[in-house]
Amino acid sequence: MVDIAGWDAGLDQQRIATLQRLAGATFPGAGDYQRARQWAGLRPATPQGTPLIGRSGFDNLWLNVGHGSLGFTLACGSADLLASVIGGSPPAVSLDGLSLPA
Structure with a gap:
């Protein structure tokens, strides 16, 4: 709880x-x-309330952070999205607005 x-x-x-x-x-x-x-x-969260998922701007450092109070709820889906991106596959949903600018 x-x-x-x-x-x-x-x-x-x-x-x-x-x-x-x-x-x-x-x-x-x-x-x-x-x-x-x-x-x-x-329970860190972004100002927008959405997590950051994807590249960080540094080689070999990926982000899956800022879920705030939805960490338990979004954990599996966020991990699946990140695994897809790291593996070179397109994510199941767009990461627009969920990742840092390139």
């Missing part, structure tokens, strides 16, 4: 308790939620 909080990587114990309660209700018996390790990380 995730909580979107901008640039703040601090932990809010009330939010942690809410997330633990929700996770326990959604996935009962999946683990000991009270003993779960708590941590916070940033």
